[in-house]
Amino acid sequence: MNSEKIFPIFLIVFASISLLIVTSIVISLIINSYPIFLRDGFSFIFKSVWNPVKEDYGILPALLGTLISSAIAISIAMPLAISLAIFSAEIAPTSIRGFINSVSDLMASLPSVIYGLWGLYVLAPILNQYIMTPLHQYLGFIPLFSTKPIPTNLFTAGVLLAIMITPFSSSIIREAYNAIPHHLKEAAYSLGMTRWEVIRTLLGYIKSAILAGAFLALGRAMGETVAVAMVVGNTFTLPRSLFDMGYTISSLIANQFPNAEAYSYMMPALYSGALVLFTIGLIINLAGLYWIRRVVTRG
Amino acid sequence: MRTYTKYMAVVAAVVVALISVFILSYFWIPTERIGSQRSTTTTIATTSPTMRVTTTLSGVVNGAGATFLNPQMQAWASKFYELTGGRIQVNYQSIGSGAGQAKFREGVLDFAGSDPPLKSDIYNEFKAKGGIIQFPVIIGTIVIVYNIPSVESGKLRLTGEVVAKIYLGEISYWDDPAIKALNPDLNLPHEKIIAVHRSDGSGTTRVFTAYLSKVSEAWKSKVGSDFTVSWPVDELGNGVGGKGNEGVAAAVKQNPYSIGYVETAYAYSTGLAVALIRNRDGNYVLPAKEAVASAAKALVKVLPKADEDWSNIFPDEIIDPPGKESYPLTSFSFVILRQVYDDPVKAAILNEFFKWVLTEGQKPENILEGYDPLPPEVAAIGLDGLKLLRTG
Amino acid sequence: MRLNKRKIIDRLMLGIISALAIASAIPIFAIAVNVYSEGARYISLNFLIDLPPPPVGGGGGGIGPALVGTLVLVALALAIGGSIGFFTGLYLSEFSHTRLAQYTQMFLQVMVEFPTIIVGLFAYMILVAPLKRFNALAGAIALSIVIIPYIALNVREAYKSIPYTLKEAAFSLGVSAPIAYLRILLSAARRGVLTALLIGLAKAAGETAPLLLTILGTTFTYFGGLDQPINAIPLLIYNFALSPYEKWHQVAWGAAAVLLTIILVIFIVSRLIIKEVKV
Numbered sequence: 001m002n003s004e005k006i007f008p009i010f011l012i013v014f015a016s017i018s019l020l021i022v023t024s025i026v027i028s029l030i031i032n033s034y035p036i037f038l039r040d041g042f043s044f045i046f047k048s049v050w051n052p053v054k055e056d057y058g059i060l061p062a063l064l065g066t067l068i069s070s071a072i073a074i075s076i077a078m079p080l081a082i083s084l085a086i087f088s089a090e091i092a093p094t095s096i097r098g099f100i101n102s103v104s105d106l107m108a109s110l111p112s113v114i115y116g117l118w119g120l121y122v123l124a125p126i127l128n129q130y131i132m133t134p135l136h137q138y139l140g141f142i143p144l145f146s147t148k149p150i151p152t153n154l155f156t157a158g159v160l161l162a163i164m165i166t167p168f169s170s171s172i173i174r175e176a177y178n179a180i181p182h183h184l185k186e187a188a189y190s191l192g193m194t195r196w197e198v199i200r201t202l203l204g205y206i207k208s209a210i211l212a213g214a215f216l217a218l219g220r221a222m223g224e225t226v227a228v229a230m231v232v233g234n235t236f237t238l239p240r241s242l243f244d245m246g247y248t249i250s251s252l253i254a255n256q257f258p259n260a261e262a263y264s265y266m267m268p269a270l271y272s273g274a275l276v277l278f279t280i281g282l283i284i285n286l287a288g289l290y291w292i293r294r295v296v297t298r299g
Numbered sequence: 300m301r302t303y304t305k306y307m308a309v310v311a312a313v314v315v316a317l318i319s320v321f322i323l324s325y326f327w328i329p330t331e332r333i334g335s336q337r338s339t340t341t342t343i344a345t346t347s348p349t350m351r352v353t354t355t356l357s358g359v360v361n362g363a364g365a366t367f368l369n370p371q372m373q374a375w376a377s378k379f380y381e382l383t384g385g386r387i388q389v390n391y392q393s394i395g396s397g398a399g400q401a402k403f404r405e406g407v408l409d410f411a412g413s414d415p416p417l418k419s420d421i422y423n424e425f426k427a428k429g430g431i432i433q434f435p436v437i438i439g440t441i442v443i444v445y446n447i448p449s450v451e452s453g454k455l456r457l458t459g460e461v462v463a464k465i466y467l468g469e470i471s472y473w474d475d476p477a478i479k480a481l482n483p484d485l486n487l488p489h490e491k492i493i494a495v496h497r498s499d500g501s502g503t504t505r506v507f508t509a510y511l512s513k514v515s516e517a518w519k520s521k522v523g524s525d526f527t528v529s530w531p532v533d534e535l536g537n538g539v540g541g542k543g544n545e546g547v548a549a550a551v552k553q554n555p556y557s558i559g560y561v562e563t564a565y566a567y568s569t570g571l572a573v574a575l576i577r578n579r580d581g582n583y584v585l586p587a588k589e590a591v592a593s594a595a596k597a598l599v600k601v602l603p604k605a606d607e608d609w610s611n612i613f614p615d616e617i618i619d620p621p622g623k624e625s626y627p628l629t630s631f632s633f634v635i636l637r638q639v640y641d642d643p644v645k646a647a648i649l650n651e652f653f654k655w656v657l658t659e660g661q662k663p664e665n666i667l668e669g670y671d672p673l674p675p676e677v678a679a680i681g682l683d684g685l686k687l688l689r690t691g
Numbered sequence: 692m693r694l695n696k697r698k699i700i701d702r703l704m705l706g707i708i709s710a711l712a713i714a715s716a717i718p719i720f721a722i723a724v725n726v727y728s729e730g731a732r733y734i735s736l737n738f739l740i741d742l743p744p745p746p747v748g749g750g751g752g753g754i755g756p757a758l759v760g761t762l763v764l765v766a767l768a769l770a771i772g773g774s775i776g777f778f779t780g781l782y783l784s785e786f787s788h789t790r791l792a793q794y795t796q797m798f799l800q801v802m803v804e805f806p807t808i809i810v811g812l813f814a815y816m817i818l819v820a821p822l823k824r825f826n827a828l829a830g831a832i833a834l835s836i837v838i839i840p841y842i843a844l845n846v847r848e849a850y851k852s853i854p855y856t857l858k859e860a861a862f863s864l865g866v867s868a869p870i871a872y873l874r875i876l877l878s879a880a881r882r883g884v885l886t887a888l889l890i891g892l893a894k895a896a897g898e899t900a901p902l903l904l905t906i907l908g909t910t911f912t913y914f915g916g917l918d919q920p921i922n923a924i925p926l927l928i929y930n931f932a933l934s935p936y937e938k939w940h941q942v943a944w945g946a947a948a949v950l951l952t953i954i955l956v957i958f959i960v961s962r963l964i965i966k967e968v969k970v
Contacts, residue, residue, distance in 0.1 A: 004867055004868050007867075007868040007869045007872070008786070008868070010778070011778055011779075011781060011782035011785075011786065012782065012791065014774075014775055014778035014779050014782065015778070015779045015782040015783065015791055015792065015795050016791065016795075017775055017779075018775060018776075018779040018795055018798075018799060018839055018843060019791070019794060019795045019798060021836055021839070022798040022799065022801070022802050023798070024813070025802075025805065025809065025810070025813050025836075028812075028813055028816065029809070049529065050527065050529055051528070051529040052500070052525050052526065052527050052528070053522070053523035053524070053525045053528055053529070054523075079711055080711055080712075080714065080715035081715070083707075083708045083709075083710075083711035083712040083715065084711075084712045084715045084716065086708055086712070087708055087709055087712030087713075088712070091705065091708065091709055091712075098959065098962050098963070099959075100716070101962070102955060102958040102959050102962060103716075103719065103720065103723060103955070104716070104719060105886070105889055105890060105893060105958060106723070106893065106951060106954055106955050106958060107719045107722070107723070108890055108893040108894055108897070109892075109893030109894065109896045109897040109950065109951070109954045110722065110726070110897055110947070110950075110951065111897045111898075111899055111924075111925040111928050111929065111947065111950070112897070112898075112899060112900075112925075113899060113925075113928060113929045113932055113933065114722070114726065114928065114932070114947055115722070116542075117932060118722050118725060120546070120549050121549065122721075122725070123718075124553065125553065147536075150493070150539060150554060151553050151554070152539065152541075152550065152553075163715075163718045163719070163722075166715050166719075167719070168841070168890070170715075171845070171886050171890055172844070172845055172848055172886075175845070175848065175849060175852070175882060175883040175886050176848050176851075176852050176883075178882065178967070179849070179852035179853070179880075179882075179883060179968070180852070181854045181856075194697050194698065194700075194701035195701055195705060196700060196701040196704040196705055197697070197701070199704075199708075206852075208848075208851065209848050209851075209852070212844055212847075212848055215800045215803070215844075216800075216803055216841065216844060218804070219800060219801070219802075219803025219804040219840075220803060220804075222804045223803065223804045223805055223806045223807065224806075225806045225807065225808060225900055226542075226899065226900070226929075229498065229499070229542040229546075230542045230545075230546055233539060233540060234498030234539070234540025234541065234542065234546075235530075235533040235536075235538050235539065235540050236529070236530075236533050236540075237533050237534055237536070245539060245540070247498075249806075250806040251542075253806050253808055253809070254499075254542075254806065254808060254900070255498045255499040255500070255542060256499065256500050256527060257395075257398070257808060257812075258366075258394055258395020258396075258397060258398050258499065258500060259395045259396055259397030259398065259500035259501070259526040259527070260397060260398075260500065261397045261398055261400070261401035262396070262397035262400065262401075262418065262500075262526060263397075271809075274805065274806060274809050277804055277805070277806070278801060278804070278805070280804075281800070281801035281803075281804040282797070282801050285797050285800050285801055286797070289797070359909075359911075359912065359915070361824075361825065361907060361920055363907060369930065369934070370746045370934055370935075370936060370939075373743075373745055373746060373910065374745040374746055374747070376910055376911075377742075377743075377744070377745035377910070378745065380742075380910075380911060385911075388909075388910070388911040388912060389910070390907065390908070390909045390910050390911065390912070390920060391910070392903075392907050392908040392926075392930075393930060394903055394904065398904070402904075405820060405823075406823050407819055407820070407823055407824055407825055543933050544933075544935070545933045545935075562935075564935040564936075565935040567935075568935035568936070568937070569935070667746055667747055667936075668747070669935065
């Protein structure tokens with residue numbers, strides 16, 4: 001009888017530890033970024049400058065770069081992740097399913113620097129030759145494709161990110177799909193649905209897993225540092241098209257932190273970048289919650 | 300109970316699997332030796348006349364800092380480990396000069412490696428607590444690399460002012476009159492120059508921009524010199540930022556008609572074309588051994604002592620030295636120690652190791668490609684400074 | 692007529708799904724093949740045990756200290772992060788209506804977004820600076836913090852996917868709560884939980900940034916104690932791969948191949964043992 005009461009408390013302790021860790025990190029972000037807020041107010045979030053000589057910092061290009069590259073990454077990754085999950089769960093022969101799943105999840109362990117090197121030496125030239133240059137040549141009048149592409153740019157970063165984040169969302173969707181009770185599948189088939197229609201219905205059943213997968217993937221995309229830093233072009237200018245070079249907040253932090261302590265305001269500027277990242281994440285999550293309440297609970 | 304036996308089974312299976320993988324890989328897969336050398340690790344390299352180190356000390360010291368210094372430091376540490384029969388272990392990690400100095404100040408490192416010498420505020424802080432010892436341990440050079448399909452390596456001539464103008468955005472095309480004037484016999488195309496620079500804060504950028512500041516007033520006032528600077532070419536759309544020397548080298552290789560700056564070792568390992576730079580005396584030079592030695596010798600007179608504050612002479616006083624053969628983009632890398640250590644063994648180890656570094660370590664067989672040894676007069680600065688090590 | 696149209700759409704969509712799946716698998720397999728073709732040739736018993744070589748010259752060389760370090764750090768990180776993550780995930784699933792659960796879930800989802808360097812800086816602040824020494828424990832803690840959100844969110848989904856009928860049945864048996872959740876329902880959710888732990892394991896084994904300012908990275912020490920610096924494979928790869936020396940490149944690729952092999956073996960073996968749940 002005692003364990004009945006203790007167990008929930010036991011769980012609460014662990015959950016609180018998790019919450020405590022996140023909160024502590026956020027507090028340390030606030031404390032460490034305080035100096036630059038004190039000096040510049042919020043203006044530095046909307047400035048575009050990185051001049052350590054004059055200790056003048058503004059992270060707007062990095063902010064935009066994060067949003068653009070993550071948007072590219074998610075829009076490519078989600079269809080791929082869902083397809084991979086369904087393919088493994090429904091279409092692939094049973095014997096190789098374990099292998100596909102293992103190799104896919106395996107890629108989550110590959111150190112970021114190897115992704116970066118592969119992206120720099122293999123992916124960037126391929127994208128440049130077969131996708132970016134043709135798009136720019138023929139559709140260059142559309143603002144999205146208007147910059148003459150250099151292999152390392154936001155687009156390459158977005159695609160590389162998509163490749164990196166697919167395993168995370170794919171695994172969580174796949175597990176949820178496999179856990180769907182068989183009698184639901186059988187019921188759907190007995191109604192005369194085609195395979196695709198059954199899949200579509202079941203996907204609706206695991207909407208929350210798909211959303212969870214999307215958040216995991218998005219988070220990973222926004223937080224990736226080294227791999228992005230190696231392929232994003234790293235010019236501190238405001239991006240006007242998909243093929244522009246740019247920065248992301250995470251890659252800016254990765255690039256600058258080794259020597260940041262040699263300055264008075266750079267560390268605070270980097271910490272404030274992380275704080276902005278946290279805030280964006282919070283906003284997206286809250287928006288997602290609102291959307292869930294409206295869409296998911298209805299059906 | 301069933302679940303526990305299952306877990307044991309998992310563990311056992313994993314162990315068995317790993318062991319079988321090791322055995323398999325040892326016997327079945329044809330293995331290549333790293334570096335394709337079959338020498339055993341117990342012999343001291345027979346070709347090296349480096350003397351065996353006679354010391355009975357034993358222990359570990361931990362240092363960190365400049366990335367540039369890392370490969371050479373690892374080479375030294377490995378050699379020293381061998382020579383002391385595995386008793387003295389020197390660990391070094393590249394976390395950046397700024398981080399190295401900061402962690403050194405916080406007391407978590409026994410020594411720091413840094414491209415620029417200790418900042419003056421940290422220097423003063425330590426002065427009150429017993430003082431520091433800082434000295435150059437190695438010389439490094441930077442090369443200008445380029446990717447012009449019609450121009451081979453070692454054929455392009457550039458001056459500091461022209462390079463500054465390129466990175467300022469004032470010279471945008473390869474066939475600009477200024478470049479043509481320096482290279483009358485080259486066929487320079489009418490193509491836009493893509494100027495590649497570092498995206499991460501680095502000592503290489505600091506030295507490079509110090510050089511540009513010295514030779515160009517416009518650069519000095521508009522941009523300045525630092526680990527990272529605000530590159531004018533970025534705003535014009537002609538700049539590319541590469542992460543690390545690797546990134547810059549890759550960017551230059553991938554983008555025709557580009558120019559960049561890297562540590563010398565990277566230019567040779569990636570096969571990039573290297574430019575001739577005009578030195579103060581008017582000669583066009585590459586960073587050959589003699590050019591670098593000449594540069595270093597010219598500097599000996601201006602260098603302070605190991606326990607003094609170097610922050611105001613570096614790198615501006617050191618870059619672009621005089622001398623007929625001197626290579627302009629030459630600079631030092633530093634090691635920073637405290638004068639006072641609680642642990643006498645640590646102090647003794649640091650003394651032995653860095654004494655070796657400044658003497659035997661400067662011999663040609665112990666210097667890696669891409670680095671250059673200190674002239675004995677410069678090494679003497681460190682040797683003198685080490686005498687200040689004490690326990691307290 | 693209508694049947695034909697649905698059949699066409701069916702074939703079409705299945706084709707598209709398969710194409711997309713294969714498209715997503717291609718880069719994944721391509722990178723894996725690339726790593727193996729570059730690195731597998733250097734794997735040998737010596738490679739796994741020896742000290743790292745100097746950039747040029749010297750004898751063979753290996754990744755001994757880094758391998759030992761990774762094993763130690765990952766085991767610790769999985770123990771700490773895995774347990775915190777598992778129980779947090781369980782709480783998030785079964786008590787999802789409470790405010791604590793809602794806040795925690797949201798914050799954990801945002802936590803995934805943090806550049807892992809920040810986590811490393813945080814671990815430095817709380818564990819390295821006070822101790823005045825870089826140490827392995829700080830690295831393990833940093834890794835734990837990184838993997839907690841992944842494990843928690845995956846475990847949450849795993850438990851949420853258990854059909855309500857099963858849950859009702861479990862509780863109607865009259866067993867205590869711990870036994871219900873940890874024996875019966877865990878058995879039902881075991882594949883999902885396993886995936887959660889494996890993803891956590893993979894992440895912990897491959898992360899570089901949290902280790903930079905916590906463990907320092909040793910060249911010669913295999914394991915000096917939890918309060919001393921230690922090395923790890925991702926750190927070694929990071930240093931060696933970005934250097935200009937061919938020998939170090941070879942070691943980096945070999946190390947990557949070793950890492951992938953170990954992880955892959957653990958994955959395949961554990962998936963074979965923990966059987967799928969057919970509901």
